Amino acid sequence: MILQVQEVSKRFGGLQALLDVNFELAEGQIMGLIGPNGAGKTTLFNVINGVYPPTEGQVIFRGEKITGLPSYEVARRGLARAHQVVRPLNDLTVRENVMVGACFGRERHSRSSAASLADQALTQVGLIDRADQFALSLNVAQKKRLELARALAARPYLLLLDEVLAGLNPSEIAGMMETIRTIRDQGFTILMIEHIMQAVMSISDQIIVLDYGQLIAGGNPQEVANNPKVIEAYLGDPEMTARLLAE
Amino acid sequence: MNLWRQPGFWPSFLLVFLSGLVVLVLRQDTLRETAFTVLMFIGLASSLNILMGYTGYVNFGHIVFFGLGGYFGFFLVSEMGWPVYLAALGGGVLSSILAYIIGAAVLRLRGAYFALATIGVNEAARAFVSNFEPFGGSTGLYVNFSAYDRYGGAGQALWFTFILLWLVVLAVIVVSYLVKRSRFGLGLSAIREDEDTAMVMGVNAPLDKTKAFLISAFFPGLIGTLYFFKNGNVEPDDAFRFQMSLEILVMVMLGGKGLLLGPIVGAFAYERLRGYLLTSVIFKNLHLATSGLVLLLIVLFVPGGGVGWLRERFPKLRRWLE
Amino acid sequence: MIHVLPSIIDGLLIGFVYGVAAMGLTLIWGVMRVINLGHGATMALGMFCTYFLFSDLALNPYLGMVAVVVLSLLFGFLIYGVALQRVIQSGYLSTLLATFAVNMIIIGIGTAVFTTSPRNIDFSAGSITLGPVILQGTRLLAALAAVVITGALYLFLYFTRPGKAIRAVSDNRAAAELMGIPSSHVLALAFGLGTMLAAVAGGLTSTFFPFTILSGATYQLKSFVICVLGGLGNPLGALVGGLFLGALEGIVPTFMPVSWVPVVEFVLFVLVLVVKPTGLLGAK
Ligand SMILES: Nc1ncnc2c1ncn2[C@@H]1O[C@H](COP(=O)(O)OP(=O)(O)O)[C@@H](O)[C@H]1O
Numbered sequence: 001m002i003l004q005v006q007e008v009s010k011r012f013g014g015l016q017a018l019l020d021v022n023f024e025l026a027e028g029q030i031m032g033l034i035g036p037n038g039a040g041k042t043t044l045f046n047v048i049n050g051v052y053p054p055t056e057g058q059v060i061f062r063g064e065k066i067t068g069l070p071s072y073e074v075a076r077r078g079l080a081r082a083h084q085v086v087r088p089l090n091d092l093t094v095r096e097n098v099m100v101g102a103c104f105g106r107e108r109h110s111r112s113s114a115a116s117l118a119d120q121a122l123t124q125v126g127l128i129d130r131a132d133q134f135a136l137s138l139n140v141a142q143k144k145r146l147e148l149a150r151a152l153a154a155r156p157y158l159l160l161l162d163e164v165l166a167g168l169n170p171s172e173i174a175g176m177m178e179t180i181r182t183i184r185d186q187g188f189t190i191l192m193i194e195h196i197m198q199a200v201m202s203i204s205d206q207i208i209v210l211d212y213g214q215l216i217a218g219g220n221p222q223e224v225a226n227n228p229k230v231i232e233a234y235l236g237d238p239e240m241t242a243r244l245l246a247e
Numbered sequence: 248m249n250l251w252r253q254p255g256f257w258p259s260f261l262l263v264f265l266s267g268l269v270v271l272v273l274r275q276d277t278l279r280e281t282a283f284t285v286l287m288f289i290g291l292a293s294s295l296n297i298l299m300g301y302t303g304y305v306n307f308g309h310i311v312f313f314g315l316g317g318y319f320g321f322f323l324v325s326e327m328g329w330p331v332y333l334a335a336l337g338g339g340v341l342s343s344i345l346a347y348i349i350g351a352a353v354l355r356l357r358g359a360y361f362a363l364a365t366i367g368v369n370e371a372a373r374a375f376v377s378n379f380e381p382f383g384g385s386t387g388l389y390v391n392f393s394a395y396d397r398y399g400g401a402g403q404a405l406w407f408t409f410i411l412l413w414l415v416v417l418a419v420i421v422v423s424y425l426v427k428r429s430r431f432g433l434g435l436s437a438i439r440e441d442e443d444t445a446m447v448m449g450v451n452a453p454l455d456k457t458k459a460f461l462i463s464a465f466f467p468g469l470i471g472t473l474y475f476f477k478n479g480n481v482e483p484d485d486a487f488r489f490q491m492s493l494e495i496l497v498m499v500m501l502g503g504k505g506l507l508l509g510p511i512v513g514a515f516a517y518e519r520l521r522g523y524l525l526t527s528v529i530f531k532n533l534h535l536a537t538s539g540l541v542l543l544l545i546v547l548f549v550p551g552g553g554v555g556w557l558r559e560r561f562p563k564l565r566r567w568l569e
Numbered sequence: 570m571i572h573v574l575p576s577i578i579d580g581l582l583i584g585f586v587y588g589v590a591a592m593g594l595t596l597i598w599g600v601m602r603v604i605n606l607g608h609g610a611t612m613a614l615g616m617f618c619t620y621f622l623f624s625d626l627a628l629n630p631y632l633g634m635v636a637v638v639v640l641s642l643l644f645g646f647l648i649y650g651v652a653l654q655r656v657i658q659s660g661y662l663s664t665l666l667a668t669f670a671v672n673m674i675i676i677g678i679g680t681a682v683f684t685t686s687p688r689n690i691d692f693s694a695g696s697i698t699l700g701p702v703i704l705q706g707t708r709l710l711a712a713l714a715a716v717v718i719t720g721a722l723y724l725f726l727y728f729t730r731p732g733k734a735i736r737a738v739s740d741n742r743a744a745a746e747l748m749g750i751p752s753s754h755v756l757a758l759a760f761g762l763g764t765m766l767a768a769v770a771g772g773l774t775s776t777f778f779p780f781t782i783l784s785g786a787t788y789q790l791k792s793f794v795i796c797v798l799g800g801l802g803n804p805l806g807a808l809v810g811g812l813f814l815g816a817l818e819g820i821v822p823t824f825m826p827v828s829w830v831p832v833v834e835f836v837l838f839v840l841v842l843v844v845k846p847t848g849l850l851g852a853k
């Protein structure tokens with residue numbers, strides 16, 4: 001198991017954002033994490049990669065307890081992340097942004113070898129023509145790709161992708177899906193949060209469902225799609241329900 | 248990395264190198280005094296730039312390291328009889344040690360809170376030194392004239408000090424460039440743009456910004472010792488001028504923060520402007536107000552500073568104007 | 570204990586005036602996220618304004634305060650329009666340097682016009698003796714004026730439309746803008762009010778301490794300390810912080826040399842910032 005999340009809970013003051021979350025992820029798999037808005041998905045990522053510690057529970061990565069480690073320590077152990085809300089380093093070029101991933105990720109490359117790794121990652125996500133622009137000048141879809149390239153350049157054992165498809169138009173989504181598939185084929189383990197059902201269902205080996213901070217279902221895409229609890233959780237969100245039932 | 252093949256390094260290095268060389272060739276005392284001030288500010292502004300421009304932490308108390316390091320170095324020269332170059336090194340080391348201690352506390356703060364804390368540190372240091380008897384309390388310390396004998400009299404000592412300052416400032420430029428081009432420097436830029444994201448990407452921000460703070464603090468300690476040694480005395484109001492801290496900051500902004508050449512051009516421009524205003528008949532009494540007006544215009548209309556503006560205007564020049 | 574009492578009371582009275590100055594600084598920070606480095610210079614202008622009204626027009630300083638209020642409010646709008654409006658969105662470094670530039674301009678012109686020789690307002694409001702304590706009339710009146718101003722500010726912030734708008738922006742700028750509050754008017758008003766509080770505090774100070782155009786710098790630093798003690802952005806905290814600092818300045822000299830007072834103040838300042846950046850009062 002590359003990642004084990006054991007009885008993780010997180011409280012923000014009076015708000016129970018996560019409650020007793022348990023799951024395991026095997027190496028080489030893609031796991032989809034779904035759930036309504038505000039369910040605690042991003043919070044779960046934050047707990048896993050050390051942005052803040054869980055209130056209770058353990059996170060175990062490649063056999064090592066990483067609970068409560070600062071995020072840079074987690075990153076060094078081979079866990080990289082693309083953010084839901086894109087966070088480019090605006091005043092750096094696109095290439096430099098990706099180099100930060102390579103320099104400070106798992107393999108800790110020197111600046112010159114980081115540059116070639118960065119170009120590799122940029123080619124992979126289709127952003128290489130923009131390498132010398134400032135990150136500030138990219139549009140949203142490009143910034144999402146930049147997030148992905150930065151994470152890839154870190155050569156992580158595990159990739160956390162937080163809604164990398166959100167905010168993209170259909171053709172951009174298709175392109176990004178293609179990219180994610182090639183990444184999967186290279187053998188990265190991926191845990192991805194996604195709202196676009198069709199996308200997660202088609203790409204994931206396993207799906208887990210979070211609702212009000214609790215895991216309410218898990219299994220392969222078919223099982224999850226037919227799970228009455230899941231359908232119920234999405235009932236507050238008619239659009240989602242429709243999409244889910246359309247599967 | 249081979250420094251000699253870096254186009255971004257040369258303009259800055261040559262500028263400082265040649266201005267010092269010209270003074271040494273012409274051997275005029277007044278020119279030396281002017282050049283001393285300009286070089287000193289280049290060194291102070293460039294070292295501030297490592298923290299403020301590269302890392303994004305705006306330090307209003309940079310002068311604390313000039314003051315405390317300078318006091319300590321001066322103490323080593325005048326009370327302990329150390330040669331001035333060793334004393335200056337002592338001042339620099341003490342500054343870095345203090346930066347480590349102060350940084351452990353204040354580097355946890357971000358943005359304006361960090362800036363405010365550094366104002367407090369500066370005032371606390373000034374008030375403390377004014378009361379600290381080994382450093383002469385509020386009257387400060389005076390150098391024993393025999394300290395100059397070692398260098399062949401006061402006149403020779405001044406030239407010797409000038410050369411030391413010149414070398415120190417060249418060292419600041421080299422170090423600034425190496426930091427900027429290194430992996431460490433890339434991490435600092437990441438911290439500047441977004442510290443939390445930098446950490447998620449693996450940058451050990453607490454450690455790296457502490458290192459930047461130590462490097463940034465080392466040089467003012469050296470420079471302070473040389474400055475006070477040249478003056479022959481040191482006193483609290485001279486060593487911890489909040490005004491001077493702000494002027495250094497203005498120089499960095501004037502040239503362009505985060506750039507190697509920025510603080511150098513900024514320090515030159517600011518000092519030339521001040522020199523001109525102070526000697527001009529019309530502006531003599533209004534030099535402060537005029538400087539203020541210039542600063543306001545820069546802040547409002549050229550926020551990237553002079554060099555930053557050139558870089559934007561002429562992208563072809565970028566590789567030379569780092 | 571009894572010999573400490575007079576200095577504590579004296580300190581508290583001055584503390585009220587400190588509090589008013591700090592309220593101005595904290596209001597500007599809370600609403601605009603601007604550290605106003607021109608605050609001290611504005612205080613000095615308030616001192617000079619009061620002084621000239623008194624010495625040239627023979628106006629009672631407390632009546633003169635009304636003129637100071639009006640003039641400084643306008644002056645604040647002017648500074649906002651000229652120096653701040655353009656950079657208000659570009660982050661604290663730009664606004665901070667802009668206000669520092671304003672500070673240089675005021676001090677520069679002030680030095681050229683007024684020189685730096687000290688002046689004082691030769692005005693006495695008698696004194697009151699309560700047992701061992703002698704209360705200077707000017708300090709009592711200044712404290713009283715400070716209380717009145719705080720009360721007026723409170724009424725303004727809580728019971729008028731523009732005041733409520735200011736508080737709304739202070740609490741959450743983005744949300745307030747969504748609700749359609751004309752943010753830039755509010756920002757200008759906040760800066761005007763902050764400037765006014767500084768000038769009034771300066772005017773009150775000038776009735777009992779001699780001053781020069783440079784005097785504001787010390788008070789500005791004290792205002793920083795007070796704002797941090799009371800929690801940045803919290804006006805009531807600023808007043809309490811002012812009293813605290815005043816009392817501290819009264820007490821400390823009774824058991825260590827007076828020159829150690831700033832050491833205590835600034836060490837406290839840094840400690841509070843590091844340990845509890847929301848201020849000792851802990852609001853917000
Ligand atoms: N740093 C935080 N402080 C307080 N509340 C938070 C914080 N981060 C998230 N929350 C709250 O936790 C809940 C889950 O948020 P999030 O994990 O972002 O949901 P999701 O990503 O599933 O949409 C939300 O109610 C959100 O408001």
Ligand SMILES: [Mg+2]
Binds near residue numbers: 041
């Ligand atoms: Mg989310």
